[in-house]
Amino acid sequence: MKLAAFTINSQKHIGVVKGEKVISLTLLDGNQYPSCLKTFIEKSKELLPLAENLIERDSEDAVFPISDVKLLPPIPSPEKIICVGLNYIDHCRETGMEPPSSPVIFSKYANAIVGHNDAVEIPINSKEVDFEAELAIVIGKEAKRVTEEKANDYVFGYTIMNDISARDLQFKDGQWSRGKTADTFAPTGPVIVTKDEAGDPHSLSISLELNGENMQDSNTSNLIFTIPQIISFLSQSMTLRPGDLIATGTPPGVGMGRDPKVWLKDGDKMSITIQNIGTLSNYVIGDL
Numbered sequence: 001m002k003l004a005a006f007t008i009n010s011q012k013h014i015g016v017v018k019g020e021k022v023i024s025l026t027l028l029d030g031n032q033y034p035s036c037l038k039t040f041i042e043k044s045k046e047l048l049p050l051a052e053n054l055i056e057r058d059s060e061d062a063v064f065p066i067s068d069v070k071l072l073p074p075i076p077s078p079e080k081i082i083c084v085g086l087n088y089i090d091h092c093r094e095t096g097m098e099p100p101s102s103p104v105i106f107s108k109y110a111n112a113i114v115g116h117n118d119a120v121e122i123p124i125n126s127k128e129v130d131f132e133a134e135l136a137i138v139i140g141k142e143a144k145r146v147t148e149e150k151a152n153d154y155v156f157g158y159t160i161m162n163d164i165s166a167r168d169l170q171f172k173d174g175q176w177s178r179g180k181t182a183d184t185f186a187p188t189g190p191v192i193v194t195k196d197e198a199g200d201p202h203s204l205s206i207s208l209e210l211n212g213e214n215m216q217d218s219n220t221s222n223l224i225f226t227i228p229q230i231i232s233f234l235s236q237s238m239t240l241r242p243g244d245l246i247a248t249g250t251p252p253g254v255g256m257g258r259d260p261k262v263w264l265k266d267g268d269k270m271s272i273t274i275q276n277i278g279t280l281s282n283y284v285i286g287d288l
Contacts, residue, residue: 003191005076007070027061028059044140071115071116078113083180084103090218094252095257123183128261130164130254133251133272134206135220136245137201144235151231156194157198159245169182202221206251234246266284
């Protein structure tokens, strides 16, 4: 199932995406279905089966062309946004760094989240802003000290994240927070795909186009640390909660790894496509 948060006529909804249409669960049964996907995920054991039956109803008033709605970030305020760095071998090489022996972890904050077709803003204190296409895990239930063998039980689904990075700030500071979590630096969406529909998360094509030119093109089969390894590793020291987002790392082709380097500028358009999930597009605003 592909789930989306969206607005139409200034009203917030959650819904199921079917082809080029979205079916509003909020309109079909507003008593059961909130307008917040995080709340839906928390109650997903009960609400997912009901949603399957609900969308079979013939109710034209609850169906909209997806082009007519404004897609929102699926989870606008997660408790945690956790990112894994250096998780593709070829990306390690292009950055001049050795492949890590354990996952390299950093965080973003909710101020960084924007949705599909939203703007990414270049901060006034950076001239080297980069793009990073990433598959993101959406946690489905509380996870603490889970084993790799059980880790998949805690996955609700997957979405796309663009790990926008101000490289000059990232490397000047010696730690990555300021360079990674400026406003608008975590575009996510356009949907959350439940794990049953996403297929094998370690066999998905992933690519990024910048102004129509292919910049990143790889497959999640090239991840150094698998999704079960990441979830188990994190849960040994922190409790993961429903709606938490974990970005799994980016493949090679980022701007700083190119010769000459490619930095985002005003007017640029980025589109990330991940197999079985969709395409997340954003444009760039500079000189604010």
